[in-house]
Amino acid sequence: MARKPGSRSEITGPRLREAALRLFARDGYAAVSMRQIAAEVGVQAGALYLYTADKQSLLADLMADHLEALLAAWAAEAPRGDARARLDHFARFHIRFHAARADAVFIAYMELRNLTPENFARIEALRRRYETELEQILRDGQAEGCFAVPDTKLAAMALIAMLTGVNTWFREGGRLSLPRVEDIYVDMVLKAAGAGGLPR
Amino acid sequence: MARKPGSRSEITGPRLREAALRLFARDGYAAVSMRQIAAEVGVQAGALYLYTADKQSLLADLMADHLEALLAAWAAEAPRGDARARLDHFARFHIRFHAARADAVFIAYMELRNLTPENFARIEALRRRYETELEQILRDGQAEGCFAVPDTKLAAMALIAMLTGVNTWFREGGRLSLPRVEDIYVDMVLKAAGAGGLPR
DNA sequence: GGTTGAACTGAACGGGCGTTCAGTGACAAT
DNA sequence: ATTGTCACTGAACGCCCGTTCAGTTCAACC
Numbered sequence: 008m009a010r011k012p013g014s015r016s017e018i019t020g021p022r023l024r025e026a027a028l029r030l031f032a033r034d035g036y037a038a039v040s041m042r043q044i045a046a047e048v049g050v051q052a053g054a055l056y057l058y059t060a061d062k063q064s065l066l067a068d069l070m071a072d073h074l075e076a077l078l079a080a081w082a083a084e085a086p087r088g089d090a091r092a093r094l095d096h097f098a099r100f101h102i103r104f105h106a107a108r109a110d111a112v113f114i115a116y117m118e119l120r121n122l123t124p125e126n127f128a129r130i131e132a133l134r135r136r137y138e139t140e141l142e143q144i145l146r147d148g149q150a151e152g153c154f155a156v157p158d159t160k161l162a163a164m165a166l167i168a169m170l171t172g173v174n175t176w177f178r179e180g181g182r183l184s185l186p187r188v189e190d191i192y193v194d195m196v197l198k199a200a201g202a203g204g205l206p207r
Numbered sequence: 208m209a210r211k212p213g214s215r216s217e218i219t220g221p222r223l224r225e226a227a228l229r230l231f232a233r234d235g236y237a238a239v240s241m242r243q244i245a246a247e248v249g250v251q252a253g254a255l256y257l258y259t260a261d262k263q264s265l266l267a268d269l270m271a272d273h274l275e276a277l278l279a280a281w282a283a284e285a286p287r288g289d290a291r292a293r294l295d296h297f298a299r300f301h302i303r304f305h306a307a308r309a310d311a312v313f314i315a316y317m318e319l320r321n322l323t324p325e326n327f328a329r330i331e332a333l334r335r336r337y338e339t340e341l342e343q344i345l346r347d348g349q350a351e352g353c354f355a356v357p358d359t360k361l362a363a364m365a366l367i368a369m370l371t372g373v374n375t376w377f378r379e380g381g382r383l384s385l386p387r388v389e390d391i392y393v394d395m396v397l398k399a400a401g402a403g404g405l406p407r
Numbered sequence: 408g409g410t411t412g413a414a415c416t417g418a419a420c421g422g423g424c425g426t427t428c429a430g431t432g433a434c435a436a437t
Numbered sequence: 438a439t440t441g442t443c444a445c446t447g448a449a450c451g452c453c454c455g456t457t458c459a460g461t462t463c464a465a466c467c
């Protein structure tokens with residue numbers, strides 16, 4: 008037996024990426040073997056190398072794709088208006104987007120140290136572009152006088168850490184719905200920025 | 208050659224733990240071999256098993272020791288006074304304690320999935336005890352009427368995520384001193400809790 | 408100074424790792 | 438019906454893994 012009946016690269020390729028994403032998120036990059044991934048795909052390990060150069064670039068590509076999708080999704084929303092409204096929008100967008108892709112988010116935050124220096128630089132640049140989006144909102148709000156933030160760079164990182172933290176505990180079907188969680192976090196984010204909370 | 212001159216268990220034991228802590232933090236539990244740790248200690252791999260039952264409990268013990276030290280240190284500070292003052296104190300304590308033990312903090316947050324279920328339960332219980340400390344402050348402040356938090360449980364996790372995020376970027380000798388960072392974060396934490404910021 | 412036991416070595420165990428590659432069966436085009 | 442190529446197998450490569458253990462050497466005590 009060599010080629011499997013019905014096998015096609017447009018199917019196996021995506022399946023490889025899905026399996027790798029799920030397993031890397033669950034067990035960690037270093038703890039997952041190519042043979043495990045192959046078993047999940049339903050293929051022998053050697054066949055994976057038709058779809059990725061090696062294990063390292065499989066990880067790097069998953070991370071880069073996630074961050075590029077994040078930036079593209081944010082660019083597509085392109086909120087206008089005053090800084091307060093844009094910060095509200097950013098917080099909701101961040102929670103929603105990250106909740107929908109928990110595995111990719113987890114990998115993008117946990118597996119940075121398993122990247123080669125070149126791949127790390129590529130990924131880190133993407134992450135920084137996203138942070139800058141938030142920092143720009145904070146700077147604008149500071150200029151408009153509607154925020155009171157001691158340091159926009161620190162505040163940007165603090166708020167992103169807070170928002171991303173949702174992923175560590177949020178589970179669909181839990182005590183709170185996602186829109187309710189968004190409300191609560193938007194309230195805290197706006198207050199932390201000195202823009203008052205959500206109207207109650 | 209068998210026993211090394213000058214070797215003593217009171218020395219090798221701690222050295223094993225220090226090496227494991229540093230290497231686990233830098234490369235991740237799964238990516239570090241017992242032989243690497245042994246080389247760092249200056250000993251053959253087999254000798255490590257005089258000091259730890261296996262690799263897994265080496266990790267679990269490092270994490271448990273860290274969290275127990277955290278709880279003990281917080282208990283020792285035992286702040287009194289109104290909720291606002293205690294929240295201020297908590298934020299400063301958290302940043303200071305975590306900045307001083309970056310490696311242990313990193314491991315305690317990143318290596319949870321490498322624990323056996325029994326060890327995970329042990330560690331998770333310790334972490335939850337710490338979260339409860341903060342939540343109690345928030346509940347007290349809510350009762351006193353000096354905080355305005357939509358959900359104390361979520362707020363506790365949000366604030367801890369924000370405070371722990373300092374460790375991802377803070378480096379001694381950078382743009383901001385640690386006391387200055389504490390001030391900035393205390394301001395954001397108090398505001399997020401609805402208690403106004405730091406007086407300026 | 409002989410004895411005891413703690414501290415450690417070095418080799419071995421069975422197994423899994425990432426990656427390569429010659430071979431092979433299934434499909435599409437002719 | 439034949440051909441060509443695509444998708445995949447299965448075995449192999451050299452290497453490293455966590456852990457065990459018989460043997461060796463040093464330090465301390467009597």
